[in-house]
Amino acid sequence: MEKFDNVVLNSRAKYGQFYTDPNVGRLLVSRIETAAPNSVIDLGAGLGSLSMAASKKWKSASIVSVELDNLSYFSSLKGNHFHIYADALDYDLPNKIKNEYGEFDVALCNPPYTRPLWKPEYEKILEEAGLSETRGVPKDGRAELLFLAQNLRLTKNGGELGVIVPSGIITGERSLDIRKKLLDNYCVGSVVDLPRGVFSNTEAKAHILFLKKSSPYKKNIKLYEVKKEGGV
Ligand SMILES: C[S@@+](CC[C@H](N)C(=O)[O-])C[C@H]1O[C@@H](n2cnc3c(N)ncnc32)[C@H](O)[C@@H]1O
Incomplete structure (x- = not known):
């Protein structure tokens, strides 16, 4: 995790604006198993790599992107795309958008790897997603966990998530507890x-985590590796 701490400390990108390589966006979307989702959410959508890949793959799905930074642009997205300028970590976000979009079939996300100033509502977000009281997670919690939890709250039961997380969540000792809760x-x-090197301006190491919002039923979790020269 040291790498990420340094990234946060040294970064001029105050919201963690390390944008997603479009190839990674396409890879993530290509590995989502849901064949024809009606609705897709992209929290912290940045320059829209995930939303764009989603709108190309699922032409009739509603794609909803949420972003705090008003510099973002989504010019090449078509009519099925709805952009919301909002705080993705607002506890009430699911209620606010439920009436219009319902719960989502698929959540795609490349969260910021920052440490937002702790708010009491964050505990409720983690709690509702079953990710609270995680050993080693201080109350200045990691944005990636909050985004993961918020995505779980926004996704319908049986829905699918593809989230780009710092590698520490997958391999770090400090994240054992969070892995156990997820499993x-x-x-x-x-x-x-x-x-x-998949993010602009940082050498941060990351994994894509694919999970379904349903009880665990798979015995083996497949681990894939993307080669530098391409190919999985
Ligand atoms: C790693 S980048 C995501 C990149 C994006 N997938 C892309 O295609 O460029 C994280 C994004 O989350 C946004 N962000 C950070 N905190 C946020 C918040 N509380 N609510 C909404 N967006 C946020 C940042 O502005 C940034 O664009």
């Missing part, structure tokens, strides 16, 4: 190890 509460399907 106990959700169906983790596979993990894709990404090469360094």
